[in-house]
Amino acid sequence: MVSEDFAARTDPYRRELLAYCYRMLGSVHDAEDLVQETLLRAWRARDSYDAGKASLRTWLYRIATNACLTALEQRGKRPLPAGLGGPPGDDPWSPLLPGTEIPWLQPIPDALISDPAEAVVAQGSLRLALVAAMQHLPARQRAVLVLREALDWPAADIAHTLEMSPAAVNSALQRARKTLSEHGIHEDDVSEAGDRGAVVDRYVEAFRTADLAELEKLLTDDIELEMPPYLNWYRGRTSYLDFLARVFALRGSDWRMLPIGANGQPARAAYNHGPDGYTLHSVQVFTLTGGRISHVTVFQDAEVFETFGLAPQLD
Numbered sequence: 001m002v003s004e005d006f007a008a009r010t011d012p013y014r015r016e017l018l019a020y021c022y023r024m025l026g027s028v029h030d031a032e033d034l035v036q037e038t039l040l041r042a043w044r045a046r047d048s049y050d051a052g053k054a055s056l057r058t059w060l061y062r063i064a065t066n067a068c069l070t071a072l073e074q075r076g077k078r079p080l081p082a083g084l085g086g087p088p089g090d091d092p093w094s095p096l097l098p099g100t101e102i103p104w105l106q107p108i109p110d111a112l113i114s115d116p117a118e119a120v121v122a123q124g125s126l127r128l129a130l131v132a133a134m135q136h137l138p139a140r141q142r143a144v145l146v147l148r149e150a151l152d153w154p155a156a157d158i159a160h161t162l163e164m165s166p167a168a169v170n171s172a173l174q175r176a177r178k179t180l181s182e183h184g185i186h187e188d189d190v191s192e193a194g195d196r197g198a199v200v201d202r203y204v205e206a207f208r209t210a211d212l213a214e215l216e217k218l219l220t221d222d223i224e225l226e227m228p229p230y231l232n233w234y235r236g237r238t239s240y241l242d243f244l245a246r247v248f249a250l251r252g253s254d255w256r257m258l259p260i261g262a263n264g265q266p267a268r269a270a271y272n273h274g275p276d277g278y279t280l281h282s283v284q285v286f287t288l289t290g291g292r293i294s295h296v297t298v299f300q301d302a303e304v305f306e307t308f309g310l311a312p313q314l315d
Helices: 002-025 029-042 054-074 118-123 128-134 139-151 155-162 166-184 196-208 212-219 237-249 302-307
Strands: 221-228 234-236 255-262 265-274 277-289 292-299
Touching: 002 029, 002 054, 002 128, 002 139, 029 054, 029 221, 029 302, 054 139, 054 155, 054 292, 128 139, 128 166, 128 255, 128 277, 139 155, 139 166, 155 166, 196 212, 196 255, 196 265, 196 277, 212 221, 212 237, 255 277, 277 302
Parallel strands: 221 292
Antiparallel strands: 221 234, 255 265, 265 277, 277 292
């Protein structure tokens, strides 16, 4: 393949390869680097590609898988605060404990992975809780799970890619599913998409006006709040509302919340009004269960802000 032909044939797979590498690594920037590495390796090996043995898509995924496995050998897991194993906080007014040395899990903008990967987003296979739980899996189990569950590869193809026997692939898949189940995650457990936009809109309006009574109506009893890069995390409606009361007491009740999409879930960019106008505060990703908000992950990270292309201030 000449360079123009190679680019034309591989470009359609960039977005889905990015989604795949993100699932494996939990970092948008690392995933983008791995996609570039995949295409570079493919370019160098283009003369050895045999269309009679594998489709171009399958061949690229095999290269991407090997690149991800190599990268994971040199990187630790990317958790969220609850994934560190500590109990939830019991005092929402306690000082926030920074964990800036930890490579935290990052959200991925829907804009980077939608069309032609819209089906992937619709399946819920990129939802934040699932990607976070996958950080507890060894690298090969992670690859087996994604290739089988998200991409629907047969065991024989996964075995060939990972140089495992089909029996070993099935065993790894069972162990991966068991680990996810232990962390409260099931592959077919996708939060409902029907009225979640309306619920989040009600939440945003109540948040903007610091209406704690209205916010209480929208939360599940066991709602969880995580705020990387801070180690603190909280569980339960009372703790959640107490923490919001602290936020409003410290930062006031004048906010702007811009709609964005992350991991196929509703999300907002939160701007807080201060002396210099509305300043970017966080990216907030929402999970819904039974028509109520069950999990909010609040990211305060310059790299995340950059990934979503967010302005530091609103006009």
